[in-house]
Amino acid sequence: MVERSQKEVWKLTPWLVLLLLLGNFVLMAFDARDITSGQRIVRVWSQTVADFIQSPVTTVSSLLWNYFGSISNLRSAQSDNDVLKQRIQELEVELKGKEDLTSENERLRGLLDLKEKSKYKVLTARIIGRDPSVWFDSSIINRGTLDGVKLNMPVVTNGGLLGRVTAVSPLTAQFDLITRDKSGLGAVVGEISNSDVLGVVVGTSDDDIVEMRYVPGTANVEPGQIVYTTGQDGIYPAGLKVGEIVQVDRGSATTPHKILIRPSSAVNSMQEVGVLLYEPPPKIEFDQKLPNAVKPEKKR
Amino acid sequence: MEQVKITVALIIAVLLQWTLRNVAEPFAYIDFPLIIVVYAALQRNAIRAIFFGTFAGIAVDALSGGLLGSNGFSKTLIAYIVSELARRVYMDNLLLRIPVIAGACLLDDLIYFGMHRLLGQNPVGDVMVTIAYSLIGTTIAGTIIYLILDFTLAERTRSRKRDLLSTRRQTRRRNPIRLSK
Numbered sequence: 001m002v003e004r005s006q007k008e009v010w011k012l013t014p015w016l017v018l019l020l021l022l023g024n025f026v027l028m029a030f031d032a033r034d035i036t037s038g039q040r041i042v043r044v045w046s047q048t049v050a051d052f053i054q055s056p057v058t059t060v061s062s063l064l065w066n067y068f069g070s071i072s073n074l075r076s077a078q079s080d081n082d083v084l085k086q087r088i089q090e091l092e093v094e095l096k097g098k099e100d101l102t103s104e105n106e107r108l109r110g111l112l113d114l115k116e117k118s119k120y121k122v123l124t125a126r127i128i129g130r131d132p133s134v135w136f137d138s139s140i141i142n143r144g145t146l147d148g149v150k151l152n153m154p155v156v157t158n159g160g161l162l163g164r165v166t167a168v169s170p171l172t173a174q175f176d177l178i179t180r181d182k183s184g185l186g187a188v189v190g191e192i193s194n195s196d197v198l199g200v201v202v203g204t205s206d207d208d209i210v211e212m213r214y215v216p217g218t219a220n221v222e223p224g225q226i227v228y229t230t231g232q233d234g235i236y237p238a239g240l241k242v243g244e245i246v247q248v249d250r251g252s253a254t255t256p257h258k259i260l261i262r263p264s265s266a267v268n269s270m271q272e273v274g275v276l277l278y279e280p281p282p283k284i285e286f287d288q289k290l291p292n293a294v295k296p297e298k299k300r
Numbered sequence: 301m302e303q304v305k306i307t308v309a310l311i312i313a314v315l316l317q318w319t320l321r322n323v324a325e326p327f328a329y330i331d332f333p334l335i336i337v338v339y340a341a342l343q344r345n346a347i348r349a350i351f352f353g354t355f356a357g358i359a360v361d362a363l364s365g366g367l368l369g370s371n372g373f374s375k376t377l378i379a380y381i382v383s384e385l386a387r388r389v390y391m392d393n394l395l396l397r398i399p400v401i402a403g404a405c406l407l408d409d410l411i412y413f414g415m416h417r418l419l420g421q422n423p424v425g426d427v428m429v430t431i432a433y434s435l436i437g438t439t440i441a442g443t444i445i446y447l448i449l450d451f452t453l454a455e456r457t458r459s460r461k462r463d464l465l466s467t468r469r470q471t472r473r474r475n476p477i478r479l480s481k
Contacts, residue, residue, distance in 0.1 A: 020372075020376045024372040028370050029419065031368040043363075054322070058319075129318060130328070131366075134328040136424055138365030174363075182421070
């Protein structure tokens with residue numbers, strides 16, 4: 001083995017630093033070029049390796065969390081018990097009415113021959129890791145390609161839309177929130193069938209606010225209205241709840257409204273989320289046969 | 301042996317960075333790999349420190365939503381700067397290491413943020429708040445970790461202290477003024 005003197009090491013170090021910095025910069029530039037849809041092999045393998053550590057740590061910590069949580073909950077158990085007893089009595093009355101309605105509904109459905117059909121399959125997943133850097137808010141879930149998860153699939157909670165899958169390994173997947181500044185989705189104010197107030201929701205880098213753009217300034221929009229996805233972005237299906245409007249900076253006939261929305265879902269540690277196994281319909285190919293599709297060659 | 305121990309410490313730091321944010325959000329403000337990279341750089345082994353910086357940075361980036369290589373870039377640069385500083389200035393004192401880790405954390409955050417802005421990415425949250433919390437968290441955690449590392453890893457320091465103590469005793473015995481009394 002060649003022993004290097006201290007002087008040689010000092011001479012060598014700046015060149016080595018330059019080389020490593022250059023390598024890192026190339027990696028960054030390559031990653032930045034296609035960050036929205038790219039799948040990097042380094043990420044895939046690191047996530048697979050990290051899963052063997054993250055999953056047990058999450059399991060143990062959530063067990064401990066639940067154990068201590070249940071002890072602290074015992075304090076308020078007596079008062080909760082009284083409230084719950086009263087609530088049960090109210091619900092029993094309500095339930096009786098609901099049962100009548102359900103049987104009536106089933107009977108009518110049978111008459112109309114309607115079949116209950118779920119639109120998209122939901123895959124339940126648990127968050128096993130959060131972004132190790134404080135500057136970003138992506139999360140890692142314990143479902144991967146082996147479970148049928150693919151790139152760009154929507155991630156939801158019972159509150160509504162959370163984000164989309166940005167990297168997938170065989171055992172895990174990483175997703176970004178809709179609050180990230182590079183995210184965007186087609187949205188509508190109110191139910192899609194009753195409203196024509198369309199726009200694009202983009203992240204603001206603020207972790208609890210997104211902005212809706214390109215809504216005509218003449219449209220009637222009020223704080224408190226709910227925003228849903230339109231399905232026109234080719235990533236998210238229609239009808240998912242995005243959030244509630246919290247602020248509207250009025251536009252005019254020529255300028256659009258500036259609408260701020262508070263997302264209905266937020267990420268907490270060790271939370272359960274759902275991955276919609278939804279694949280958008282294939283994009284319609286550009287029709288080359290249309291008369292204006294191909295530019296006529298210039299005559300010389 | 302000391303090299304192996306620091307390498308193990310770095311691997312543990314990366315694993316902690318991967319997992320602890322999911323246990324409690326405030327852990328995100330502690331940069332464990334940076335603490336170990338700066339510690340390695342303070343040992344005056346520049347080559348080991350810069351390789352540590354690159355490895356730890358890319359390992360963190362791989363699970364992050366940020367750009368791949370951005371942490372690698374900033375930590376490599378920090379490792380080089382600190383090792384150059386340690387070569388010129390005597391910094392084996394814990395009190396002197398506190399401003400070093402604080403400065404390294406500040407510089408690391410600024411480089412990381414700057415590289416992202418340069419390449420058209422916008423990190424989440426308020427920059428000043430994130431940097432301030434990160435600075436406080438990493439400096440406090442760094443000071444504690446350096447104390448632990450000094451007690452567990454630095455055999456060289458312990459032996460040096462032993463030598464130093466024995467020399468003092470010898471000097472006292474040979475002190476001409478004392479002998480004359």
